[in-house]
Amino acid sequence: MRRVVFNQKGGVGKSTITCNLAAINAAEGRRTLVVDLDQQANSTQYLLGQGVAGSTPTLADFFSEMLSFRITRRAVKMFVHPTAHEGLDILPAHHDLENLHDKLGAKYKIYKLRDALEELLPGYDDVYIDTPPAMNFFTRSALIATESCIIPFDCDEFSRKALYQLMADVSEIRDDHNPGLRVEGVVVNQYNPRASLPRRIVQTLREEGLPVLNAHISPSVKIRESHEHASPMIHYARRHKVTDEYRALWQELNGTARKPRKKRVNGG
Numbered sequence: 501m502r503r504v505v506f507n508q509k510g511g512v513g514k515s516t517i518t519c520n521l522a523a524i525n526a527a528e529g530r531r532t533l534v535v536d537l538d539q540q541a542n543s544t545q546y547l548l549g550q551g552v553a554g555s556t557p558t559l560a561d562f563f564s565e566m567l568s569f570r571i572t573r574r575a576v577k578m579f580v581h582p583t584a585h586e587g588l589d590i591l592p593a594h595h596d597l598e599n600l601h602d603k604l605g606a607k608y609k610i611y612k613l614r615d616a617l618e619e620l621l622p623g624y625d626d627v628y629i630d631t632p633p634a635m636n637f638f639t640r641s642a643l644i645a646t647e648s649c650i651i652p653f654d655c656d657e658f659s660r661k662a663l664y665q666l667m668a669d670v671s672e673i674r675d676d677h678n679p680g681l682r683v684e685g686v687v688v689n690q691y692n693p694r695a696s697l698p699r700r701i702v703q704t705l706r707e708e709g710l711p712v713l714n715a716h717i718s719p720s721v722k723i724r725e726s727h728e729h730a731s732p733m734i735h736y737a738r739r740h741k742v743t744d745e746y747r748a749l750w751q752e753l754n755g756t757a758r759k760p761r762k763k764r765v766n767g768g
């Protein structure tokens with residue numbers, strides 16, 4: 501399964517959700533690739549730490565060489581890096597992606613990511629794609645290359661209104677380029693169920709027919725610590741409440757949500 505984590509707004513949890521879902525996916529024994537399309541490279545830093553040395557080939561090198569016809573899509577394997585976690589690899593980002601953005605758009609390279617992923621797919625069960633906070637060339641490439649899209653949402657009223665434009669953008673890509681593209685759901689991040697405003701906003705989304713997922717992620721400083729340690733929650737804090745929430749989200753997305761276990765009766 502190929503999944504894009506997308507919202508034009510920054511700071512809503514795209515990179516955090518991408519990496520934590522991917523880390524759980526790999527820990528479940530599925531060969532997992534993360535693709536970091538954001539020039540800020542937050543997912544890259546989260547998964548590789550300081551491991552992205554200046555000489556490390558990144559997605560920026562891939563796109564750059566592709567522009568000058570020095571490589572074919574087959575060569576994309578050269579740009580994949582293993583992480584410290586078994587079964588979890590990454591195509592890292594680099595800030596040079598920003599410089600390449602306009603050239604790639606002008607030369608109609610919008611299908612190159614999809615083609616490159618097709619080369620890599622035999623080696624992976626699942627791909628998680630992190631996107632920049634904009635509906636730009638890289639985000640469009642990702643939405644063309646994917647089967648599904650997950651939308652992190654931060655319970656803000658402005659963000660709620662922006663969701664309708666976002667859904668329209670996804671529909672347009674579906675109509676023009678990718679008929680199989682589906683929105684798997686809206687993930688409510690930093691959700692505080694005790695405050696009434698977030699509750700009301702989420703209820704409004706549901707009433708308006710948006711596919712809000714049941715699993716939500718609470719606010720937690722532990723997540724920021726896990727970024728600092730470049731270690732996704734399942735490795736950094738296995739038994740933390742938020743780790744359980746990421747697991748529940750993963751299970752909901754993968755259709756493996758477990759029914760609550762029945763209490764054992766004596767002798768049973």
Ligand SMILES: Nc1ncnc2c1ncn2[C@@H]1O[C@H](COP(=O)(O)OP(=O)(O)O)[C@@H](O)[C@H]1O
Pocket residue numbers: 509510511512513514515516517542633689690717718719720721723724727
């Ligand atoms: N559930 C959460 N609780 C606390 N902090 C969070 C949570 N999710 C994300 N963050 C923090 O919010 C910031 C933005 O998250 P990030 O995943 O980088 O968003 P985006 O990729 O959408 O810009 C980061 O500093 C991250 O550590």
Ligand SMILES: [Mg+2]
Pocket residue numbers: 514515516538542543630631
């Ligand atoms: Mg990000």
